[in-house]
Amino acid sequence: MKIPFTKMQGAGNDFVVLDETRNHWNLSAAQYRWLADRHFGVGADQILTVRPAPAALADSVDFEYVIHNADGGEVEQCGNGARCFARYVFDKQLTNKHAIRVSTRAGIIAPQLQSDGRVTVNMGQPRWAHEQVPFTPEGLKHDVLGQVQRWWLPLPAEAGSDGAWVVAVSMGNPHAVQVVDSAAQAPVGQMGPWIEHHASFPQRVNAGFMEVQSRTSIALRVYERGAGETLACGTGACAAVVSGIAMGLLDSRVNVHTRGGVLTIEWAGAQAPVMMTGPAQTVFEGFIEIPETL
């Protein structure tokens, strides 16, 4: 089966985008994994699929947005992908709207194309309840910083540290955010996999390493669940900023410096939604023959 695809990137977090508004490709987890493979497939951190709005939501949303990690697993949310999704459906004339509403496994989000080419996404509210992350901290020690609890995650010697103080929060997908002295020096590749698979996160977790540079600027690296360290993680940026605001370390508008570019995150606190603004670009497009058996 030969299918069309578009390669996109948002702050260096890269995607293969598939259009299933007319045809359903019915790809298996192994086929998504193959597409994401940088040696045998196209190469991507995530595969994004555009589907028509689900019938039950047809009056309130424009599309369904389906996300698979590079490991082939389907996940709930992807922030950088949401900006690319909005750019894709507009450029491909699947809609003529600059502002759309999109259904995801984590609820409805609302991306909007800006006149400078960037995209702003209303990512909804952060979710702190343990069952919503999900996070099972039984047996872990904790302290309180500002308005938020930090939990001590014990780690084995191979992780390069005996543990980490993390804030657990969901932006539709699970995040464990820790404050570090230097994002550049943080042992992301060594510690990340141990946090991702920590027993206190039953659905695994994205591990964020946040360096607070000022009240309006952070440097951030994220070891993503199902993808490893990426050049940027949009939901990770939202999770880090809301955690930093709740800890009393950040103001309500923060520039997040990732290895692939800058994202701007705004959150007024409490019940306010998190707004994320950043780039979204098409890199190339083509057709690819998907192996039937893998």
Ligand SMILES: N[C@@H](CCC[C@H](N)C(=O)O)C(=O)O
């Ligand atoms: N790159 C993404 C997040 C993609 C999903 C994540 N790896 C997960 O498993 O939750 C972003 O920009 O938010």
